Amino acid sequence: MxxxxxxxxxxxxxxxxxxxxxxxxxxxxxxxxxxxxxxxxxxxxxxxxxxxxxxxxxxxxxxxxxxxxxxxxxxxxxxxxxxxxxxxxxxxxxxxxxxxxxxxxxxxxxxxxxxxxxxxxxxxxxxxxxxxxxxxxxxxxxxxxxxxxxxxxxxxxxxDAAIDNIGAARYLIDTGHKVDSIAGIQQNYSWGQDSWGDFTAAMKQLKPGVKIATEQFPKIFQGQYGAEISALAISNPDVIHSSFWGGDMEALVLQGNARGLLDKRTTILTCGESALDRFKGQATNGLIVGARGPFGAFxxxxxxxxxxxxxxxxxxxxxxxxxxxxxxxxxxxxxxxxxxxxxxxxxxxxxxxxxxxxxxxxxxxxxxxxxxxxxxxxxxxxQGIAYGEYHFDKKTKKASLQNVKAYAGECVTPPDGTTATEWIKAGFPGAKCGG
Amino acid sequence: MTTFYAIFIDGMIYASWLFLVAAGLTVIYGVMRILNMAHGSFYAIGAYCAASLVGWYFSDFDGNPYLSYLLLIGCALVAGLVVGVVIEQGLLRFMYKRNELLMIIITYALLLILEDATKLAFGVDPYFTYQPYALLGRSDIGGLAFANYDLLLVVVSAAIGLFCWLVLNRTHIGKVLRAVIHDREVAVAMGVNVRLMFAGTFIFGTTLGALAGALTAPSISVSPGIGVEVIVLAFAVVVVGGLGSIEGAIVGALLVGMTRSLAVHLAPQIELFVIYGVMSLVLAVRPQGLFGRTLARKI
Amino acid sequence: MIHIDRSMVGLAAATLILAAMGGFVPDWLAFILTLALAKALVVQGVVLQMRAGLVSFGQGLFFCVGGYAVGMGGQFFGIHDAPLLLVVGALAAVALAAVLGLLMTRYRDIFFAMLSLALSMILFGVLVKSSDLGSTDGFNVHPATFFGHSFSNESYKSVLYLLTVFLAGGGALILHMVHHSGLGRIWEAIRENEIRVEYLGLSPRWLLYANYLLAAAFAALGGGLTALATGHIDPEMAFWTTSGEFVFIALLGGTAHVAAPFIAAILFAFVRTYAIEFTPHTWQMILGFVLLGIIVFLPKGLWSLVQSKRRAKA
CATH class of the missing domain: 3.40.50.2300 (Response regulator)
Incomplete structure (x- = not known):
């Protein structure tokens, strides 16, 4: 043998x-x-x-x-x-x-x-x-x-991911959401850290004096967000921003929604579109989702x-x-x-x-x-970027996007020769945002 | 003040989940001296079985929604049993004479195989089986809402811990098992059927792992890789508490869970280190873990 | 006085053959071999510890230190010479090991394994938190010079391959001598029965301390070469699965001979790369089955094939 x-x-x-x-x-x-x-x-x-x-x-x-x-x-x-x-x-x-x-x-x-x-x-x-x-x-x-x-x-x-977050900040301001205090929950790795950095920098430019209520960085693929959700709820922000994706994002929405975290405030998910047909009403109507560009449902x-x-x-x-x-x-x-x-x-x-x-x-x-x-x-x-609100129709059991707002590439993209971080800090010089 | 409540309750919920995940691992190590790297895969298999079955129940079947909890537990038991029997009888029982180290590697190979096997069986699309989680609603405690499902998990986890402890300390089988744990050679000499004990323990351990997965499934999105994520967590808990000790796993889970909750609420920046920090500290002070027994040194 | 035995001649010959092969094997193969040999150097350290009875699930710690020393040396301190960077990495790892070793040498068995894992994961956490070092994305390593000479892209890879081959060969020779020296024998004795070694008036703890430092140096060397070859480093190097892979390769080859880790690392690299190519959806499973097969049929690792052949001849 x-x-x-x-x-x-x-x-x-x-x-x-x-x-x-x-x-x-x-x-x-x-x-x-x-x-x-x-x-x-x-x-x-x-x-x-x-x-x-x-x-x-x-x-x-x-x-x-x-x-x-x-x-x-x-x-x-x-x-x-x-x-x-x-x-x-x-x-x-x-x-x-x-x-x-x-x-x-x-x-x-x-x-x-x-x-x-x-x-x-x-x-x-x-x-x-x-x-x-x-x-x-x-x-x-x-x-x-x-x-x-x-x-x-x-x-x-x-x-570039900076565009997601510049677009997210612009969408929140332009649609008239209350944005006095913001909180973030991001996966603890480059993507999450960079997303939060870009988003907060852009918010500070567009809404001077905005307060950061709390910033949570759970380990990627953690799946259980009980403590983070409590911390977010206690800090009571107007806006919750998250760059979560995939299973983590779905788990966060499910657990947050079950505990009423998403009810009374605005939540924006930069990668939310990928789960549009998967939330099945487990996300609150009015949840703002993006698709990292004019893709998918956008x-x-x-x-x-x-x-x-x-x-x-x-x-x-x-x-x-x-x-x-x-x-x-x-x-x-x-x-x-x-x-x-x-x-x-x-x-x-x-x-x-x-x-x-x-x-x-x-x-x-x-x-x-x-x-x-x-x-x-x-x-x-x-290219440009678009955001919109998630709406789930209980009768047809179909999700759709409402209040979609698109931004042209020239409005949210730094010109050549300057980094995204510098461009945001300088107040978006040269951005062409149209009407 | 709310923060104080929140730290306690979040810590309890997380600790109860940690205990669920770690219990099977510590039971198997205690009796068989196998540090089972594939434990996370059993967790994943349980989660996948539960998520797909419950998902099917809600989409294609218009039954009483509360029956889904029975399905959840039932399919975890079946999955754990089947996988446990297949692996123990098909592979491990031929390997018991190998050393502890080689067993780790064997279970690591199992982990690789099971990881792809689950992918083949269930696909890579995440399963989002929220119904059992959403069904129970929420309660307001100290001005903060908690999901009742999570609170229930604390009770279930405590019941499982109590069950394990009772079996080990208050039954005949438990006595025999403790004899095997204490000294395998003498136990064999006294006529204990160690092979049977091993098979039973392994199957019990895998079932506990699958049960942990099934109970977690409704609150997460079940996707590839969830098994690998829990292994190190479970290791940390078991090592902190002392390998092979049920009491240790309970205390380890509480310690890790509470510390993590504290970090999330008071210093979110250090959350990533907390578990390894606790593990290093405990090991530095008590190498054998909080409830581990020091082994007599062989001359 | 150095006694030259058959293994040493074989190792030297294998090194020269591998070096000569660099001239005509295709670049992608040379690259796989470079990575495999670099990894095998780390595994040598793991085997070194195993021979003394210790199993580290955190050797990625020193692997990562070696890699980051090379990357940071070029990025922040203006050191661009590859041999110098490798030495810096090894020294940094030894310095860290000198501190951690004081704690680690108190532990044995599974506790050593778990504590080493925890320490390596702490480094992982620190790096993930360091946005200046690119967090999980890591950063790219500047092309290095060799003893002051810089090379064009193609010869750069060849020089790096040669450097790796000679370092691996040299490292193996040294380890072979160490294994057969008094110190090597005592490490084995510690694995078999630590207390009896104590009775002989020796201090197992300090002997293991030396072992720990040596293993760290080898890991850092492997990490440095890996960083130079791939041109990129990230915290994944310190993640526990990386360390797990080292242990895996060590057991795959067996601990009987210094050549075993090289054979195992090369085989592992080929099985993985072909599994990924032919069954992109189930390569992990193929890998699992191959490894399981080897463990079940060759519990002492691949090297037992060589040994049993020798025995048959004798």
Whole structure:
């Protein structure tokens, strides 16, 4: 018995060495894209799975040539898209290792992905080093292009998280909510700390003299917020702000609502839209939710978004939430750039430098309307943000958004050359907010 | 003054939850000397079973809503039993002669396997089964509203603690178990069927873990990774109280729960360190934990 | 007087072969090997403690100190030379270990494991709270120079690979000698029966203290190399799952020989990366089954394969 085991282990080791031989380049006439998103862990349900479902719907339809114009060319530039899917779970070190595998072993033509800000920060220099066109679709850290200030291969079609919080502050003021004192409950990690920092700074600008009632930073994925809810209730603020997402957010809303925390005051959830159809009346009507941009329920009506919504619902039997839209936007951007770069030569993969050259400053149509890659030297999308109130109709058992207010990108985005923090502190110089 | 009430009640609620999570772990360690890394997975399995069954009950079935509590507990018992029997009979019983350390690694491998197995069985979409939680409404205590479900959890948790203590200290099985805990070799020599005791303990421990998950499920959103999150918490409680001691787990849970509640209300910035701080302090003063027995040194 | 045995010759040969391989293996493979060897260095420290009967579930503490020393050295103190940064990291870890060791050496068994876990989680908490260090997002490590020479991107990776290979080889040689020295034998004796060692007039506590410091230095070295290779550090390095992985690899390889951690770390890296590739949704499960299989059939680790072959020959 032991012998057999030893032999099979030896065979396994040998197989491992064989498999370790380099896979040769994507000479199979396909456009190979690495798709990286959370398939396991707590971020999989709320973000990873909707985004990968969105990618599947779009890639399948693109390969069949079924997407409405201007994306009716099959695949990317006439080449079938081949997706290599990687799980984002496991930390930045592992992601760097996997990114190198994608680039050097799979020889992908581009990578689309990354939800975690830590992963984006770690991947960004590696992408530049290896020269792989890389499109970040969701991570929101302001530091991305502050640190990588001469980007070449790195693009972001999603928005900076500072925009969420500047938009949140503006929405509260503009809709006339009482905002004399504010309280926050954030997950204790970069995302939560940065969100609260940006939000409080923006509130202090827009409403001088605003008081901070309490700031709670429970451990991420804690799930039990009894003590925090008591502390929030005792501090009795006018507004509660939270950048919670996924299961933590749902648990907070459920537990807070059961204890009447959300009844008498305004609560704003910057990532709230992803649970719009999941609250099922457990959230109070009037809860303010955002979608990190004009995505999900906030997406404008146009041919592309109508098509995507219908295709997604048909395939997955549920509403697409904002991560699905953001993923689709990243792939559409990549397609638009690749086809522009290979103009006149259908059926070829454009060279990488031509691709990033075409992507830089690109304007393309997306499920969220027209996207301008006009910040960070043409590497960062400029888009607006919208917030609205959650309303649940007990008769139809459907949730809807009311009092939606959208802000243009120029109103909430810092101009190039200044960091979000500096821009907020300076009182948003140059912001164009229209009427 | 409200803060004072709140600290006490929040601390009690959190402590009772901690005890629920930690009880199974300490029972298994006490009898079997296995530090079960997969304990969190049993918690997750219980939570998933309860959330999916109760979710189904409310969406497809128009029965008495209060029956859902029976479902909650019933499915945790079944899930814990099934998983416990499968793992004990299928794997662990062949491993009992291995050393304590290797057992940790075996249960760690189990944790990896179960983590993906739950994902395959239940998907990654969070389960949001709020009905049993919302059904009981809330009470006003000292000007602050608390969910009755949470308050009830304190009672349930106390009852489970009492039950474990009674079994261990007031029944025949308990006496035999204590003999096994105290000296396994002598217990075997006296004719105790240690294998049976081990199997029973393990299954009891997994069931407690699954029950903790099922009772927590209605108040949270059940999503992948919840199991891993509770392991370290449960470890901390058990180590503070003394590995393998039920009384220790109770006191450990109270200590950790109360300290955390104090931190949240008075110094939210240090909340992240509190649990490890308490653990380090207790271990620095009493290495074997508050209720742990010092082992005689072998010469 | 150094007695040169077969293992040492083998180690030296393996080091040279690995170094030579750097010339023609593809970059991604060299990168995986760099990370695996760096991790194996940390695991050497864990094995060192295991041989003395201590299991640390908090070796991530020193791993993280080594990594952050490299990152912060470049970011805040203008130190850009890789060997110097590694030395600084190791010294910082040893200094920290010198303080913590006073407490830690009083503990054994599960209590040592749990207290080490708690201490490492406290560092994790501190780093999460430090927004100047990027909180959980961490920060990027500046490219370093090697003895004053700077390299272009591609040769940088090769030089780093060579540095890692030689450090790993050198570290292994030293540890091999330590294991077979009087000190190494006494550590084993402590694991077997501490009281008898005391009866011999030795102080197990101070012997373990030395062991603890040495293990910390190795962990910091591994952390520093990992930081240089990935170019990014974050508090995850001090999280308990990172430490758990080290223990895991240590047991996977077995504690019988210094070569075992290297074999185990490399195997672990390949199993993981291929599991992620072929079954992105269930890679953890594959990993679990492989590890379970090895533990069940090879309780003394992968190295027992080598040993039993030798025995069969003899």
């Amino acid at each position: 032991k012998n057999i085991v030893q032999k099979s282990l030896a065979v396994m080791a040998a197989a491992g060495t064989l498999a370790a031989m380099p896979v040769h380049a994507a000479e199979n006439g396909k456009f190979r894209v690495g798709v990286v998103t959370f398939l396991s862990g707590a971020a999989a349900g709320p973000f990873g799975v909707p985004s990968i479902n969105g990618a599947k719907v779009l890639v399948d339809a693109l390969n069949e040539g079924k997407v409405p114009a201007p994306y009716n060319v099959k695949g990317i530039n006439g080449l079938e898209i081949e997706a290599v899917v990687i799980d984002e779970n496991g930390g930045a070190t592992k992601q760097v290792e996997e990114f190198r595998n994608l680039a050097e072993r799979h020889k992908v033509d581009a990578v689309v992905g990354y939800i975690s800000s830590g992963d984006c920060l770690a991947i960004s220099p590696v992408a530049e080093e290896l020269g792989v066109p890389t499109v970040f679709f969701d991570c929101g850290t302001s530091r991305l292009f502050e640190e990588n200030n001469k980007p070449r291969y790195v693009f972001r079609t999603g928005l 997406a404008p009506k146009n041919t592309l978004s109508d098509w995507f919504h219908a295709a997604y619902v048909a395939k997955n039997e549920m509403e697409p939430t904002y991560p699905a839209y953001k993923m689709v936007q990243a792939i559409l951007g990549l397609k638009a750039a690749a086809e522009k770069a290979a103009a006149g030569k259908p059926g070829t993969v454009p060279n990488k430098d031509a691709l990033v050259g075409a992507f830089k400053g690109l304007t393309f149509e997306s499920v969220s309307g027209t996207v301008n890659m006009s910040r960070a030297n043409g590497h960062q999308a400029l």
